[in-house]
Amino acid sequence: MRSARRPGVPVPPQELPMRLSIRPPAAVVLAGLALACAVPNAVAASDTTARLVVKYKTEAQAASADASRVRVQALAAKTGVELSALRQTATGATVYRMAEPVTLARARQIAARVAADASVAYALPDVRVKAAALPADPYASMQWSLQDSSTYTGAANLFSAWPSGNTRQIVVAVVDTGLLAHPDLTAHQIGGYDFISDTTIAADGDGRDSDPTDVGDYCTDDGTDSSWHGTSVAGLIAAQAGNGYGVAGGAANNALLLHARVLGRCGGYLSDVADAVVWAAGGSVSGVPTNTTPARVINLSLGADAGTSCYTYLQDAVDAAAARQAVVVVAAGNDGAASVGAPANCSGVIAVGAHTVAGDLASYSNHSADVTLTAPGGGSCMTLASCDSRPTYTIGNGGTRAASAMSELTGFAGTSAATPHVAAAAALLLAVDPSLTPAQVRSLLVSTARSHPSGTYCASHAGQCGAGMLDAAAAVAAIQGPVVTISGASVVTGSATVTLNASATGAGSGAS
Structure with a gap:
């Protein structure tokens, strides 16, 4: 037999310069969205959001404020989720602000119920990003293999893969x-x-x-x-x-x-x-x-x-x-x-x-x-x-x-x-x-x-x-970031307050 x-056998360590890696925004841009419940005190700010970004398929839909208000009012009666339009992005989407931040897990639960409107091109969370400092372990800086590939070509991007939330x-x-x-x-x-x-x-x-x-x-x-x-x-x-x-x-x-x-x-x-x-x-x-x-x-x-x-x-x-x-x-x-x-x-x-x-x-x-x-x-x-x-x-x-x-x-x-x-x-x-x-x-x-x-x-x-x-x-x-769509809504101009129904689909939709 x-x-x-x-x-593979251990080999002696050697002295290496300390490096700090920065997590690229693309790694977290789909990290989550939340829409309809208050955030528990213990939840970190990076695990919540109070914003989402919505883009419609045609400019006419995006510009139709009156049609948007009608649709939003109908959704408000169903969901009770209050949003206000903040601004337009450079690529023609609208950033909406919720009345209060909610957990990413809740966002996934809501997003699973939404996503059917043919007028919407996409809806995504506006998630906080931050520099990804190395863990507080004295030799983590020597672990090139777990760091970002932007620093070491052969690195596996494991530190920046650590998931947020529960x-x-x-x-x-x-x-x-x-x-x-x-x-x-x-x-x-x-x-x-x-x-x-x-x-x-x-x-x-x-x-x-x-x-x-x-x-x-x-x-x-x-x-x-x-x-x-x-x-x-x-x-x-x-x-x-x-x-x-x-x-x-x-x-x-x-x-x-x-x-x-x-x-x-x-x-x-x-x-x-x-x-x-x-x-x-x-x-x-x-x-x-x-x-x-x-x-x-x-x-x-x-x-x-x-x-x-x-x-x-x-x-x-x-x-x-x-x-x-x-x-x-x-x-x-x-x-x-x-x-x-x-x-x-x-x-x-x-x-x-x-x-x-x-x-x-x-x-x-x-x-x-x-x-x-x-x-x-x-x-x-x-x-x-x-x-x-x-x-x-x-x-x-x-x-x-x-x-x-x-x-x-x-x-x-x-x-x-x-x-x-x-x-x-x-x-x-x-x-x-x-x-x-x-x-x-x-x-x-x-x-x-x-x-x-x-x-x-x-x-x-x-x-x-x-x-x-x-x-x-x-x-x-x-798998971490669900795609979110808004049913029957378009851009709201000015300072109008609106209510939208939203849900997300994606892995880990709030299960614990």
Whole structure:
């Protein structure tokens, strides 16, 4: 039976200049609209609006104030929502002001009931925007991979993807070396299970058990130290943001971490990985207690050698997870080969290659038609002669065999590092709209991916690197902002006060 291994190992951190990224307005312009309820005191101003922008299909409709008043009066009798016209925009739309600000969630509920008038070209919220400062974590400024692509070409726009308003915490399973109680993770860890069935590989005194603690995965056969790989992967997904310690994860406070230990001394077995995938998604595994906190995202930063087939027992596990609405995200592998191995070549997974700071394919990254997209993994470039080869940055541990001092900053390169960036983006999408299916999550990530830059390997080798580079902010923006229309109204001139009926359609329409 083939053994699974971890495609990415920590590398030493290095000093980098601090940078501040600014969120582009396009990432938030559809963040929400609200129309008809008072805002609770605890709701932040950025999560509310008191304005909307409406444009009509013809100038005649926009200029017909008398017709507008008639229509608005009829709507006022139905809704009781009072609006006043503020101004015309440069492109011919009208900005309306509501009597009081309302929540974005309420806006989505109202918008779902409106949107039928043939005279309206569009109606959209006029939402507040602000500079997106880095999280209050001392090393967040070094995390190029989570920052804006306007600053680093290969960055995944994860910090700017963090959704506003009331969202959920999504359970993400890290199927890896297990759990360490790292100070940057403990607030988000919800336990897990040890799936290593071989007692020698487990090295914790027994086989499978309810303790997923990472006791070290060093391998005397090949002279490698313990990697604390699962901790570094988990840090890229859900290191606590804003706690004044360490780094921030890509999904930060929108994710909870479920650890399934499958990698021990010198690796692990795919059969254990298969059982862990089924269990993580909430399925039944003989002899293992039921998982009461099923994961919606499963991160597999591991794999067999390039070319290894996706065996039936592994494909069955992936299918079982998908049937339970879990998104399975898998590392493409670090063989530098023009093929991938299992589980990255299983049907229905999101297979992730790695690119560098500059957006070139990383020299170690596997690439083939099985790759779904690439994400930041750091390291050396496949093609570009001048290459910024810094790794991604996360957390770790300093022990060479047993765990010792926790690290607030660890360099981490490989497709193992690229994969949790995509898992974090998937978690953010589900935090906004938990009704999304695995296929819909995949489609959103693929359709919003950015093209690889000109001159890079992927740009000149079509079909080898998937849809492009991960753009988490674009994916979240694609579902977070509903389009709003106004029924039977046109522009009101002057200082007239009007009432409109409105609703929005879009993901996360006010559900909690």
